[in-house]
Amino acid sequence: MKTRDLSELAARNLREAALRNSLTTLGVAVGVASLVAMLSLGVGLQTLASQRLTRSGLFDAVFVTSQRNFRGPRQPPPAASTPKQNSRILDEDVRQQLSKLSNVTEVYPQIRFVTDVRYGDKSESTAVLGLPDSSRSSGAFDGITGAFFSSPTADEAILQIEFAKVLADQPASLVGKDIILRYAERAPLAKDASDEDLLDSMMGSGKPGGISIVPREKKLRIVGVIESDPSAGIGGFGGARVYLPLKTAEQLHVAQPDDMQAFLSGNSGKPTYMALTVRVHSPKDVPQVEAAIKQLGFATFSLLDATKGLRLVFTVFDLFLGLFGSLALTVASLGIINTLVMAILERRREIGILKALGATDRDVRSLFFAEAGAMGLFGGFFGVALGWLIGQALTWGTTIYLHQQNLPGVKISYVPWWLAFGAIGFAIAVSLVAGLYPASRAARLNPVEALRYE
Amino acid sequence: MPIATNFLQAECVSREYRLGETVIRAVDAVSLSIEKGEFVALLGSSGSGKSTLLSMMAGLDRPTSGAIRVQERNLAELEADDLARYRRETVGMVFQSFNLLPRMTLEENVELPLRLAEVDRKDRASRVGEALERVGLGARRRHRPSELSGGEQQRGALARALVNRPAILFADEPTGNLDSVNGEQILLLLRQIQDSLGMTIIMVTHERPLAEKFANRIALLSDGRLVSDGARN
Numbered sequence: 001m002k003t004r005d006l007s008e009l010a011a012r013n014l015r016e017a018a019l020r021n022s023l024t025t026l027g028v029a030v031g032v033a034s035l036v037a038m039l040s041l042g043v044g045l046q047t048l049a050s051q052r053l054t055r056s057g058l059f060d061a062v063f064v065t066s067q068r069n070f071r072g073p074r075q076p077p078p079a080a081s082t083p084k085q086n087s088r089i090l091d092e093d094v095r096q097q098l099s100k101l102s103n104v105t106e107v108y109p110q111i112r113f114v115t116d117v118r119y120g121d122k123s124e125s126t127a128v129l130g131l132p133d134s135s136r137s138s139g140a141f142d143g144i145t146g147a148f149f150s151s152p153t154a155d156e157a158i159l160q161i162e163f164a165k166v167l168a169d170q171p172a173s174l175v176g177k178d179i180i181l182r183y184a185e186r187a188p189l190a191k192d193a194s195d196e197d198l199l200d201s202m203m204g205s206g207k208p209g210g211i212s213i214v215p216r217e218k219k220l221r222i223v224g225v226i227e228s229d230p231s232a233g234i235g236g237f238g239g240a241r242v243y244l245p246l247k248t249a250e251q252l253h254v255a256q257p258d259d260m261q262a263f264l265s266g267n268s269g270k271p272t273y274m275a276l277t278v279r280v281h282s283p284k285d286v287p288q289v290e291a292a293i294k295q296l297g298f299a300t301f302s303l304l305d306a307t308k309g310l311r312l313v314f315t316v317f318d319l320f321l322g323l324f325g326s327l328a329l330t331v332a333s334l335g336i337i338n339t340l341v342m343a344i345l346e347r348r349r350e351i352g353i354l355k356a357l358g359a360t361d362r363d364v365r366s367l368f369f370a371e372a373g374a375m376g377l378f379g380g381f382f383g384v385a386l387g388w389l390i391g392q393a394l395t396w397g398t399t400i401y402l403h404q405q406n407l408p409g410v411k412i413s414y415v416p417w418w419l420a421f422g423a424i425g426f427a428i429a430v431s432l433v434a435g436l437y438p439a440s441r442a443a444r445l446n447p448v449e450a451l452r453y454e
Numbered sequence: 455m456p457i458a459t460n461f462l463q464a465e466c467v468s469r470e471y472r473l474g475e476t477v478i479r480a481v482d483a484v485s486l487s488i489e490k491g492e493f494v495a496l497l498g499s500s501g502s503g504k505s506t507l508l509s510m511m512a513g514l515d516r517p518t519s520g521a522i523r524v525q526e527r528n529l530a531e532l533e534a535d536d537l538a539r540y541r542r543e544t545v546g547m548v549f550q551s552f553n554l555l556p557r558m559t560l561e562e563n564v565e566l567p568l569r570l571a572e573v574d575r576k577d578r579a580s581r582v583g584e585a586l587e588r589v590g591l592g593a594r595r596r597h598r599p600s601e602l603s604g605g606e607q608q609r610g611a612l613a614r615a616l617v618n619r620p621a622i623l624f625a626d627e628p629t630g631n632l633d634s635v636n637g638e639q640i641l642l643l644l645r646q647i648q649d650s651l652g653m654t655i656i657m658v659t660h661e662r663p664l665a666e667k668f669a670n671r672i673a674l675l676s677d678g679r680l681v682s683d684g685a686r687n
Contacts, residue, residue, distance in 0.1 A: 356547050
């Protein structure tokens with residue numbers, strides 16, 4: 001029998017026992033819905049976690065240090081497999097070189113220093129960090145009181161709330177107020193003959209002039225107060241309490257611990273950096289970029305291994321959610337078997353007539369398969385829609401709860417296209433397996449006995 | 455008039471059924487030769503084995519022993535799919551209880567063998583119309599079986615049996631559920647079909663007068679055995 005004829009006959013048979021077939025299809029739909037709802041929850045949570053982590057900038061970043069940098073107590077560990085090459089200093093030339101590597105979106109230095117912050121008559125010592133403009137989308141500023149920096153070069157500051165509490169009882173009241181930073185500026189030493197002679201005697205002739213450390217002040221407008229720490233994460237990179245636009249921080253030319261080292265190596269003319277952060281397009285680009293940087297003779301560190309571990313946890317989580325969801329579908333498949341076996345009993349005579357008219361065993365089997373498959377198809381469609389609705393309801397409920405806790409709403413359920421099509425396919429497959437026994441039983445019926453059946 | 459060829463041959467055909475320890479021999483070593491274009495009535499009382507013999511000749515059942523040859527093919531040796539093709543392409547069946555599918559209209563019932571035979575859709579309507587016109591039901595094509603009288607249902611079943619233009623028409627007690635007037639009309643129709651199409655018709659009946667009136671030949675069965683076999687006209 002041709003597929004179209006088979007489909008028409010199957011559709012007619014399904015319509016004839018509409019109530020029973022609808023209930024069976026509903027059973028499949030509920031099974032699929034539970035599967036979709038469970039997995040959409042798993043996928044949603046995974047998406048939420050990976051979005052947050054990706055936005056944090058930790059997983060699409062390679063942290064680069066010079067191999068000769070001494071490792072501080074909270075600095076990231078050097079890569080074990082770093083090839084030993086001539087040590088190079090991280091300076092502006094290297095920064096430009098790294099920014100030209102493929103899949104690199106941004107290279108910025110870590111400008112972090114300890115300084116005195118004056119507000120009114122209060123003076124507190126704290127760590128200051130320069131933030132690139134891309135930090136705007138890191139998620140750390142989602143709950144900010146006030147706003148992110150108005151421009152990458154603005155004379156503005158954002159305070160971490162704990163530090164803001166030190167400055168004022170009402171942290172929010174600081175927005176719009178000014179603070180003054182007192183810091184040590186690194187400046188080229190003005191040359192005079194005696195200095196030149198002194199340096200020549202110390203360094204040998206031909207070395208450039210020295211550097212000077214000059215105390216400076218900078219007035220900054222407070223534009224925001226945040227609860228989280230956008231610098232948290234890798235090794236000792238966190239812990240800053242005052243944040244400035246990175247370019248503003250760079251223009252301060254704050255003296256860095258490795259300035260002396262740069263000076264001694266004769267590189268005091270250009271800015272040097274303790275560490276550079278290299279951002280890539282996506283976490284999957286990290287290994288390739290990391291390898292390229294190591295080839296250039298720098299030490300690197302990334303959190304890629306941590307993402308692998310995270311993916312494993314979520315895969316196991318999804319597996320268990322899927323297993324629980326599949327239980328309902330298994331129960332639904334028993335409903336399909338029951339419906340089709342009942343249909344065989346009811347339609348025994350019809351099967352006999354079909355066989356007497358020349359239907360092959362395969363025709364009869366296909367007819368029952370088509371009916372089971374159709375119940376799976378419709379059950380799958382309705383189930384995906386129902387599962388999506390359940391997910392939306394969960395997201396809605398969660399958002400209300402989070403808002404009550406003064407937290408931003410999140411989307412905890414997500415139905416990707418592969419889940420929707422996979423669930424429909426799975427429903428059809430389960431239905432066909434459920435139809436296997438009834439279909440083969442119908443196909444094996446003896447036409448003479450079937451025709452005798454009243 | 456029948457053409458003298460051995461169109462269908464039953465050779466020492468037996469059919470046994472096993473009920474626990476008991477073996478029931480429904481058909482016992484029947485040999486019968488039917489020529490193309492004959493109208494043969496298998497006559498006998500209830501339980502004589504006539505319907506069982508007909509089922510085997512129609513390819514619905516297989517003999518326990520013996521051979522049934524149709525156009526040089528031994529039905530007993532055919533694979534299930536080949537036997538289904540034989541039923542689909544060579545045979546038309548009419549039953550005592552009409553066996554029209556109640557949820558289909560008359561034309562959908564008649565179209566069913568064409569679906570199974572994978573006949574092109576564009577040819578189906580004309581063939582269904584032709585078959586229904588032949589049995590006088592052209593105006594009732596959209597009616598469901600429950601909306602038809604017994605005689606009309608049997609004529610509809612006859613149209614379904616004819617639509618594939620079979621070589622042999624098997625009729626199992628076609629008048630069993632009809633009154634005498636409708637029964638005679640059906641048999642008259644069978645006779646007309648035999649005359650106009652030259653079709654071989656094999657009919658099971660227990661009504662001797664009807665068999666004598668319409669069949670060319672009567673084969674009498676009793677207790678599974680062929681008791682007599684003789685041409686009438």
